[in-house]
Amino acid sequence: MALAYFLSVILAMEVMVSGYRFGEAGGLSMNYYIMTCPFAESVIKDIVNRALQDDPTVAAGLVRMHFHDCFIEGCDASILLDSTKDNTAEKDSPANLSLRGYEIIDDAKEELERQCPGVVSCADIVAMASRDAVFFAGGPVYDIPQGRKDGRRSKIQDTINLPSPSLNASELIRLFGQHGFNAQEMVALSGAHTLGVARCSSFKSRLTNVDPNMDSNFAKTLSKTCSAGDTAEQPFDPTRNSFDNLYYNALQRKSGVLISDQTLFATQRTRGIVNGYGLNQAMFFLDFQQAMVKMSLLDVKEGSNGEVRNNCRKIN
Structure with a gap:
């Protein structure tokens, strides 16, 4: 089994290379923050690791959050936006009320804003935090391209498209x-x-x-x-x-x-x-x-189609 797992990691590296080329063509890359915020990944990984050491159950929350984000409006951190007096956001949908891990994303964003303000998107933090949660829970090692921008839309009615637990x-x-x-x-x-x-x-x-x-x-x-x-x-x-x-x-x-x-x-x-x-x-x-890398690329926003939020819970 150890050999089989090792081989799966080697194969995954090849898959990630092809994903990297695809990502670059779409404006994303594996080293997107190398010049602007070189410690972004290590900051997120450390915060997720500490959170899971305190509460291992939150790994499931981070993975589910990424899934619920990407299936609605694409991987743009729309799941993180709070409701306002004029709008009920995705996170307040009955399908999302049991989501957990928002405070971990907040902690990562706060630290990254101290180190490199206005650089790392909340959408990238969610995607990387989910990946790290899988790893620290004993799952596979994989990488994802970065460079997603944060969306400005989050509406409860959009969550009707989330899979129901009663689907066949x-x-x-x-x-x-x-x-x-x-x-x-x-x-x-x-x-x-x-x-x-x-x-x-x-x-x-x-x-x-x-x-x-x-x-x-x-x-x-x-x-x-x-x-x-x-x-x-x-x-x-x-x-x-x-x-x-x-x-x-x-x-x-x-x-x-x-x-x-x-x-x-x-x-x-x-x-x-x-x-x-x-x-x-x-x-x-x-x-x-492979499927998670593919999901992390769903309808990503780039350039003027999105922004890098200063606070993951509200648009700039």
Whole structure:
């Protein structure tokens, strides 16, 4: 397994090189801040590392924040903007109320503003913080191009496009396909659920009429969780703070927490991918990092299409 992982890292480096060329063509680059803020990456990495040492559960929050940012308006830190009296922002959508890690982004931005004011975008901080969270949780090593600008729009109505926990595999494939991802990339990105928990309100509908795709003993586990109320939490897999492939093993046991999890194994089109990742963690890591780099490039804003916010919570 150690050799397989090493080989996956080497292959990932090759993938990152091609991603680098693609990024440069789009105005992004791996060394975007080398002259203007050379310690940007190390500042973010250190702050994320300290935060995870204090609270390992926040890794899931940072990864989910990046995903929810990129799927709405592209990777432009729109998820960080606070609501105003004239506008209800994305973060106040019911789909985003459980997001965590905003204070980590604030801390990184504050330190970077001290070192190199007006240089590092909040969008880049979110993307790098998510990457670092995966690494510190034991996941794959990968790099992403930088140079994203921050958006000026954040509206609650846009969050209707976020994936619902009740979607089936066909609906997920269609939704992710609208953002340029194929079925395999969708299943790989779903593996981010190896980190974190789901609240009872997200899966209790499976217990009313017991889901035939759910193991009966696991159904009892979920029922026990929900006995504590809608905000009670159930880990997606047994190692909620470790990035591994046990999420897929849980799906193979019919112990996926959400409908949108278990459907990946219940559906013929995606079952083979789940089985592959459940058997080969190195393969999952490689596919996940490639998909994450691709996601980090969704509809990025450059030049006058965006800005570098002084405060991640409000436009300049």
